Amino acid sequence: MIRLGLCCLFREEPITFRSTTARYLTGFPRPERLARLSALCLHNARSLGQALGYAAAHGIGAFRALSQFFPLYTHPELGYGLDELPAASAIRVELAQIARFRAAHGLRLSFHPDQFIVLSSPKPEVAANAGRELAYQTLVAELVGAEVINVHAGGAYGNKQEALARFAKHFRELPEGVRSRLTVENDDRTFTVRDLLPLCAETGIPLVYDVHHHRCLPDGLSEGEATRLAAATWERTGREPYFHLSSPRHGWGSGRPRPHADYIDPADFPACWRGLDATVDVEAKAKELAVRRLKRDLSL
DNA sequence: GCATGTCAAGTTGTG
DNA sequence: CACAACTTGACATGC
Numbered sequence: 001m002i003r004l005g006l007c008c009l010f011r012e013e014p015i016t017f018r019s020t021t022a023r024y025l026t027g028f029p030r031p032e033r034l035a036r037l038s039a040l041c042l043h044n045a046r047s048l049g050q051a052l053g054y055a056a057a058h059g060i061g062a063f064r065a066l067s068q069f070f071p072l073y074t075h076p077e078l079g080y081g082l083d084e085l086p087a088a089s090a091i092r093v094e095l096a097q098i099a100r101f102r103a104a105h106g107l108r109l110s111f112h113p114d115q116f117i118v119l120s121s122p123k124p125e126v127a128a129n130a131g132r133e134l135a136y137q138t139l140v141a142e143l144v145g146a147e148v149i150n151v152h153a154g155g156a157y158g159n160k161q162e163a164l165a166r167f168a169k170h171f172r173e174l175p176e177g178v179r180s181r182l183t184v185e186n187d188d189r190t191f192t193v194r195d196l197l198p199l200c201a202e203t204g205i206p207l208v209y210d211v212h213h214h215r216c217l218p219d220g221l222s223e224g225e226a227t228r229l230a231a232a233t234w235e236r237t238g239r240e241p242y243f244h245l246s247s248p249r250h251g252w253g254s255g256r257p258r259p260h261a262d263y264i265d266p267a268d269f270p271a272c273w274r275g276l277d278a279t280v281d282v283e284a285k286a287k288e289l290a291v292r293r294l295k296r297d298l299s300l
Numbered sequence: 301g302c303a304t305g306t307c308a309a310g311t312t313g314t315g
Numbered sequence: 316c317a318c319a320a321c322t323t324g325a326c327a328t329g330c
Binding site for chain 1: 312313
């Protein structure tokens, strides 16, 4: 059975996630910085709990958390540890409640680090920074019971094979908690499903199949083949595959199909996904409204 | 109060 | 060579 997932934010429901900027925070002495960050982290923890409550109430089976859940956690100057925050214990209580609620309702939780997380980089400091960021998201993932941290393969630097070899090398150097959660997604500029399958075979990393990216950057595989091959990379883990779906804001014939539309056109839902056991993250700007509309349109 | 410009990080591709 | 696109706001600032 297909379960639909909501990504990061709400359009109408009053559930918000707060952040701040490094530039602004730099102006305060460290104790006040930590106090401000603490308030944001506690707010975000409570909002994540509300988000899961909303999902459970509306038959939404998965939620993707914001990367900036703990704002600036890994920043080189402004970074901090959870237990340095004045509200650390209240935050831990919230996260533990979320973990229980998530498990009780069978909801899936995932993280999707930003574009700065590049495990294929030839620059040691970039790969090291990626490791720090992944360690942070893993810390939160462990506290709330999230099972997936999904990344793109990054840049090719003129040679995809070498870039993927560096990705695999850096992957093997990551802690077990990160490795067991990490997944890799085909993107719309560089790495296709066909490119990533050898990496997945070699490392055991599950492949998240984004059909919109596949349509923007085809690789000779049909959607049915890509679906089957991507799903096969999940079998070893015993977990349900993750797919991503969006519709083009300006239409397929517009010359710029990449930007996401407010809602999903049901015609963009691949016929070969019907009846599968899979989680489909809905990447649509109308957020919870789009998930609920698609659920209705597909009679899920 | 409300509108607007800015925001840590990387890479690619366009103008 | 500079800069927008990725995602997508939310925030601080300035009027």
